[in-house]
Amino acid sequence: MTEKGVIQTNYRLAISIGLLVLTSYGSAFAQNIPPNNADTAPVSESREFFELTDWTHSWDLKDAITYVPDATEQSTFGISSAPRVLSVPDKGSIPMPLNRDTGPWGAVYGAPALPGPLYIASDAYFAGRASFFSDRVLTGGEGLFSALVPNADPLGSSTYFNAPNGYMPPYWLAGLAHPQPGEVPGGTHPARALVIDSFLGSSGAGPTLGGTITGENWGVACFGPLPEAEGGPGFFWEGIDKALIPQTVLVILYVGSGIDGSWLEVNWRENGRIQTLREPVTLGSRPDAAPFPYKEAFFGYVETMRDSAIGIKVGAEPTTAETDNLRNWAARYITEAENTTGAPSHN
Numbered sequence: 001m002t003e004k005g006v007i008q009t010n011y012r013l014a015i016s017i018g019l020l021v022l023t024s025y026g027s028a029f030a031q032n033i034p035p036n037n038a039d040t041a042p043v044s045e046s047r048e049f050f051e052l053t054d055w056t057h058s059w060d061l062k063d064a065i066t067y068v069p070d071a072t073e074q075s076t077f078g079i080s081s082a083p084r085v086l087s088v089p090d091k092g093s094i095p096m097p098l099n100r101d102t103g104p105w106g107a108v109y110g111a112p113a114l115p116g117p118l119y120i121a122s123d124a125y126f127a128g129r130a131s132f133f134s135d136r137v138l139t140g141g142e143g144l145f146s147a148l149v150p151n152a153d154p155l156g157s158s159t160y161f162n163a164p165n166g167y168m169p170p171y172w173l174a175g176l177a178h179p180q181p182g183e184v185p186g187g188t189h190p191a192r193a194l195v196i197d198s199f200l201g202s203s204g205a206g207p208t209l210g211g212t213i214t215g216e217n218w219g220v221a222c223f224g225p226l227p228e229a230e231g232g233p234g235f236f237w238e239g240i241d242k243a244l245i246p247q248t249v250l251v252i253l254y255v256g257s258g259i260d261g262s263w264l265e266v267n268w269r270e271n272g273r274i275q276t277l278r279e280p281v282t283l284g285s286r287p288d289a290a291p292f293p294y295k296e297a298f299f300g301y302v303e304t305m306r307d308s309a310i311g312i313k314v315g316a317e318p319t320t321a322e323t324d325n326l327r328n329w330a331a332r333y334i335t336e337a338e339n340t341t342g343a344p345s346h347n
Contacts (some may be wrong), residue, residue, distance in 0.1 A: 038209055044243045049176075049309040050091035050185035052325045056171075057092040057150065057312040064088050066119045077115055077137040084116040085132050092311070096150040096161070098299065104153035105145075105301060108199075110137055117146040117300050120240060123308065125178040125248050126333045131308040145304060151296035154199040159296070166204045166293030171314040172254040176330055178306045179210045180246045193244065194303045195251055196310060207253055207283075208266075210303070211244045218242045219267050220253055222283035222291040235280025240279040242266050247337030254317050257285045262287040262291075267327055274327065308333065327346040 067086040071080055086119040089100040100116035117132040125131070138144040149160075157164035179193035194210030205258040208221040219239035265278035284291045294312075299305050 031321070036057070048091075049311065049329065051321045052329055053311070053318075054093040055311040056094055056104060056167075056314045057096060058309075059088045059098050059311070060309045061085070061119075061132055061307070063091070064114050064119055064130060064132070067116070069115060073115055075307070076112060077113060079135075079137060080212075083119045083121075084146065084221060085119045086116055088148065090150070097341060098148040098150055099152070101147050101149060102152060104156065105149060105298065106144070108154060109144060111144055114138075114144060115146045117148060117305075123178075123306075124279065125306065125335060126176065126308045127335055129176075129333050130227065130298070130306050131178070131229055131306055134303070136304070137245055142154050144302065145300040147298055147300035149296075149298045149301075153217075153296075154296055154298070157295075160204075161294055161296065166295035167314045168293050169255045169257040169291050170316060170337070171294060171312060172252065172309065172318050173207065173209075173312045174249070174326055175209075175310045176250055176253045176308040176333055177210075177310075178248045178308075179244065179245070180304065180306060183271045192294060195298060195307060196297055197303060198297050199293075199301075200295055204293040206294040206297050207255065209251065209253055210305075216244060216265065218244050219264075220264050220281055220283065222255055222262075238283070239280045240264050240281065242279065246337045247335055248325060248333070252318065252323060254294075255283060255294075256317070258290050265323070267330065267334065269336050272336070274331050274334060276327070302315070309332065 009077070033206065045301045048058045063086050065087045066083040067080055068083055069077075073079065074081060084100070085098075090097045103113040106112050106114045115137055117134040120131045120133060122128045123131040130146065132143040134147065136143050137146050152159040161167050173196065177195040177260055179195060194208065195208075196206070197208045205222065211217070217239035219237060222238040247268055252265040254263050254269075256262045258283060260280070262279055262283045263280045265276060266298035267274055267276045268316040269275070297312075299307060299310075
């Protein structure tokens with residue numbers, strides 16, 4: 001393991017320990033968004049995810065390019081010959097495709113280049129839509145998972161978003177995902193089930209979106225300067241009033257330019273209808289720093305993820321029309337939580 005890898009491992013451990021004692025900040029401003037007829041609104045069958053808004057980045061697993069692991073990769077990681085994702089084209093305005101690791105991400109932890117995640121051509125969790133699943137490919141410590149990354153090197157500034165500086169808030173992202181807590185246990189602590197994550201913590205980081213550090217509720221962190229354990233002011237890792245259970249969701253996160261003003265929305269299906277909860281979240285470092293620039297992101301790697309489509313848009317808060325478009329588009333793919341085997345029910 002490289003010196004930087006050791007530093008990053010200790011850094012993540014410090015975050016894990018420190019955040020266990022953080023208290024989520026409840027909010028009196030939770031919104032149960034009024035129904036917008038997402039289940040019955042007409043949606044053109046020809047309309048694609050990348051057409052729903054003018055995304056900066058748009059990755060859709062229906063466009064995935066796959067590969068079959070060769071004998072060496074199967075032997076190294078103990079995996080089968082099942083198809084995996086090699087890359088996913090980016091149909092946004094600044095194309096940066098998702099690619100499997102070519103070496104730098106695994107090298108941080110002294111590992112070889114990590115496989116791409118498993119490709120599911122017709123995933124019942126998404127009513128038959130294509131997805132990827134990041135499975136555990138190395139054990140020991142936290143373990144490592146198959147991965148996709150838009151940035152070739154987590155420590156190489158030339159590969160960052162808007163290199164080398166990253167995207168400054170405001171920005172927002174949306175994902176059609178099925179985080180599954182507990183599906184891939186093991187390591188020094190249970191694997192977190194997330195939608196998207198970011199590696200850097202002391203100079204710039206995007207959202208860690210999915211389960212909070214305790215894994216019980218939906219939450220998000222957008223790290224700023226060094227954690228308290230390393231002499232810094234610490235982080236918010238704020239949860240909202242929505243339990244993180246194995247279910248398909250459309251999740252939308254807005255990251256504002258100040259420490260306040262951000263919000264997290266989760267859309268799920270319950271009793272046959274789409275339900276929506278939006279709550280404000282506080283992001284950044286204490287006491288008054290804004291979220292750091294969004295320099296890089298990853299899928300899988302140190303967590304389990306199952307995603308079908310992900311988009312990032314830089315520059316402004318999403319409009320009502322944009323969020324309505326997303327919900328209407330996603331409704332046909334959001335399945336009931338209790339139907340997680342076979343073909344889930346959906347309208």
